[in-house]
Amino acid sequence: MVTKVQPDSPRTAAAAQPVLAGEKSSAEMFLVKLFAVVPALALAAAVPLAWGRGLGWVDVGLAAFFYTATCLGVTVGFHRYFTHGAFRANRALRIALAVTGSMAMQGPVIGWVADHRRHHAYADREGDPHSPWLFGTSARALAKGFWHAHMGWLFQRELTNAARFAPDLLADEDIQRVNRWFPALTAVTLLAPALAGGLITWSWWGALTAFFWAGLVRVAVLHHVTWSVNSICHMIGDRPFTSRDKSANFWPLAILSMGESWHNSHHADPTCARHGVRRGQIDISARLIRAFEKFGWATDVRWPRPERLARNLKDSTS
Known part of the structure; x- marks a missing residue:
């Protein structure tokens, strides 16, 4: 198994590499805009289309299934496993996580991991690819920062250097292969719901509505x-733990993000497999990792330790 490289302490050879690796090509920029804008337009059209027609229980069920699978592919796979090494995975699980994460249409796995490791290395400082605090603290600067952090950064041409931030993934032949499969997996994530909807309803209309709702x-x-x-999770919310940045826990997103919005807890202890570390904090991703551990597919899981939590917890009197 390839040894994991921690993002905040890269090997000497990787650390010597520049932060950026040139610019994205015109074709890459076109695809980024396509993948970001077309689903957004579909979302904007969703309310008027749903008003009276065009949405059924098959669409809702397929959308929930594909949302859950691909979201967990990102949260458990791209984020907690590939980026932070929160656990070890056998080969089948490693490939499955790379595939399902790629089907979220957030970019190929190696680029995603490189960007996120860079984010942690420079969190909310110059060099962070998507901090909302890069332009100042005035209302206008924060509005600009919110747009930049939310999606504006995707349209910048700068390309994070994977040789510096993800050398372990570049050395993994399985992950390199999945990385190259990204265009095909993009087609699968959009067409599979349409195929399922068409077969379940046995109609072209069922295929079309499933493509719209469970796909786009x-x-x-x-x-x-x-x-x-x-x-949002770098602007507002609770900050019970000490971290080097402005990450915050934002509970309203906990379920939809599968536990990722316990962001202050995560930045305080990045390699921990559970982000919702306090009582009542729902973390669906951690539950899935626990299931993988029970099946023997995941090992060496980095669960939160009381002494580490106590060390990172802010003084309640301060």
């Missing part, structure tokens, strides 16, 4: 939930 709208909702962790 589902992708758009997941995009904005993920982007909200970058934007």
Whole structure:
């Protein structure tokens, strides 16, 4: 198994690499805009389309299924496993997490991980690809920062250097292969709901509505939930733990983000497999990791330890 490289303490050779690796090509920029804008337009059309027709229980069920699967592919796979090494996974699970995470249409796995490790290395400082605090603290600056952190940063041409931030994934042949499959997996994530909807209803209309709701709208909702962790969860919320940045716990997003919105807890202890570390904090991603551990597919899981939580907890009198 390839040894995991921690994002905040990269090997000497990787640390010597520049932060950026040039610019995205025109074709890459076009695809970024396509993947961000088209689902967003579908989301904007969703309310008037749903008014009276065009949405059925098959669509709702398929949308919920594909949302849950692809969201967990990002939260458990791309984030907690590939980026932070919160547990070890056998080969089958590693590939499955890379595939389902790619089906969230948030970019190929290696680029996603490189960007997120860079985010942690420079969180809310110059060099962070998506901090909302890069332009100042005035109302106008924060409005600009919110847009930048939420989705504006996606349209910038700068390309994070994977040789510096994700050398372990570049050395993994399985992950390299899944990385190359991203265009095909994008087609699968949009067409599979349409195929299922058509077969279940045995109609072209069922295929079309499933494509719209469980394909385009589902992708758009997941995009904005993920982007909200970058934007909202670095602006407002509770900060019970000490961290080097402005990350915050924002409970309203806990279920939709599968536990990712316990963001202050995560930044205080990035390699921990559970982000909702306090009583009552729902963390669906951690429950799935626990299931993987019970099946023997995940090992060496980094569960929260009381002494580490106590060390990171802010003085309640301060």
